Amino acid sequence: MFATATRNFVEEVDHGGLLIPVSSLNDTIALLTVVVKRKRFWFWQRPKYIPTDFTLNDILTGDTPIQPGVIELDFIKYNGTFGDNISGTVDAKFPLSGVSLEGKDSSKLQSSFGSLKKDEVDVQKLLRDSKERLLDMSHCLVQQTKEKHKQSFGIVKERIVTTQPCSVIEEVQQGGQCGAGLSLCGPKTPKFSLKENGNLSKDSNVTMEIPIHTTIAYALIELEIKHDGRFGLCLMSDTRGGFEVDGPAKKGLSGASASENSHLTQELEGLSNHFQLLSALPANTKSALLKQITKVMEDRGAVSPLQSVLDQVCLDKRPALSDVTATESQKQSIQAILDLLEGSDQEGSRPVLTALHLVISAMDEMKSDCLAVLGTCCSLPVLEALELLVQCVSGEGELPLSGAGRAALTDDVYEKSQRLFASSNVSLKRDGDTVKTEIKQLPGHLPLVLCIAVRGLASLAG
Template sequence: MFDKATKKLVRQIDHKGALIASSRLNDSGKLQVLAVVQKTQKGWFWQQTKYRPTGFKLNDLLEGDPIKPVCEEKEFVSFEGEFNTSVAGSIELGSSPVCLNANGQGTSKLSLSLGNLKKEDVDIPTLLKLTRGRKLDLKNSFFKQSPQKNMTFTLLKERVFTTHDCSISYTDLEKASCQAVVGFPEIMTKQCMKDSGEFQYGSKTALRIPPDTVMAYSVIEMTVESDGYFDLCVLPSGLESDDISQNPHPTFSEVDGQWPLIQEGFPLTTLKKVPGSGHNSNEAL
């Protein structure tokens, strides 16, 4: 029920954003600033990327003195919500002499009363300065026990948490029925046998969560070299390109249609794309 509530919250406040819904209430204590979170990449297209808090912080793995990151805590949002879901379906299988008919219906209601939520952020530019040139202790048991396949290490850089006691309630009702008809065509007199059944299930659960419970968080990926040095990936999805412009000729003047003078450091390959050039690329180079 807790994961249903956090997913619904993230869908409402940061749809398709960077926030990750906390899936387990018991992990809340591990989701602190600069906590190490293992990211498991999906192996198949239908699978989802998974995040698992480790209980370790960056300072637990660093060689030398610990760092003191700069963090900012501020009011984020006040959230109350009630969400209803209803689904129904039926199916009929078979033909004479056997026929099976099944029907199902389900309804659910999720109520969230979270009140005021706060957000804590790490100042990334300061963090980059503090970690520049630092190394991780690869002899730490954490690295020896961590599987390597499809595994990425991340650091928690942002978290959204409760400020007082909050309540979550979930009501679920399911109904199902089934009817079977079996005929006996080989008997001269038309005969058949019918059987039917019904099933109903309902539940209502309420959960009260304490202050400082982490509902959502975001991470920054960390690449670790074999010698212990590491880098933090500040661009989304690990973009390494130095040109993310969608304009194929970003330096082309749209006013006079002229190309500017080539400056130091300008990529020579651009000369191949000069429109109206009377020379081939080899001559230009």
């Protein structure tokens, strides 16, 4: 709840900016706190930020601490409500079961942070005070961070802090009618009633009280560190920090391209083998994976823990679910997916794991409203329509509404598609018998991650 609330806050007030949402109430974020920035598996993923228990002064040589000048400013008064209402009828045929589901779901997350303030470091004073200082390169935190690939240091230069006790409230209501066996399709907690050809209902209302002086978001200055401990502050937003390396540094994975459309085409073609691997899985495994992934998408907070677990598995580590920050129902969903992957354990299963990791990582990069809409699109006809639109976005930008296009893009599907693509900085417009797509200026990686998620889900549904 807290992580979702802070992520929504940053998306609303500083989308594409420098603010980083705090993901856990256990994180203590003060000015000059050292934060480890770790690059992720896929180039388009946002870095992972890991707050440490140390400040800049703790890893400096010498006995004289830096005293930062602090500027306090009123920020904004923030109360946000995010939610969706979903209704519809689904008929699905799977190898092991047939399901019909009729229902109405609604969820609401209300974040009442109240009046917020911003604490800022006086960067000019920090520059003067740190000019002749050295990092202690023998410090355990410096040694451990330097040894690991793709990690760097940042220090907290500003933070957004609550000024009064506040709350985050989550309300969920689910109701409907189910037919046939529905053992894998029920709600996510034991608080439900379910019968064959019966009714399904669930209501929950959870309130989290947030204490005063809680940091909900922060921004960093990255450090560029030399072998001898000298360091510089990266003051420009496009300047990246890191440790000095021996020999030339490797260049990034993504270069400039002629257009956003051709860029998308190149990236998706490079990933096509992953989608083919998912499509080639046995039908039973594909349908079970799709059901479990759909269940995870219904609970936005479950996507990030699943992505983190798959991170560990891809690194040949065995993650302990007891150490994962997630609810019991989320852990059950994650374990079900891991069990399915183990059940398909055979030669070549590692590439399948990487392919699924790709798709879940793309979902984790999506905006909350985009993921919520995508979660309602996991039937085969809708995914086929979305895949046609993905081909359109990454191709010529036009889809004739004839033949397969006309049959797939019903009014209801088109309306959902418009919302979905708009959340990813892509516009859809009907022009006579043609649907035209246009990628907005400075779209970031959102169009790419949407295309990856759609292609992945369609591979499992096909």
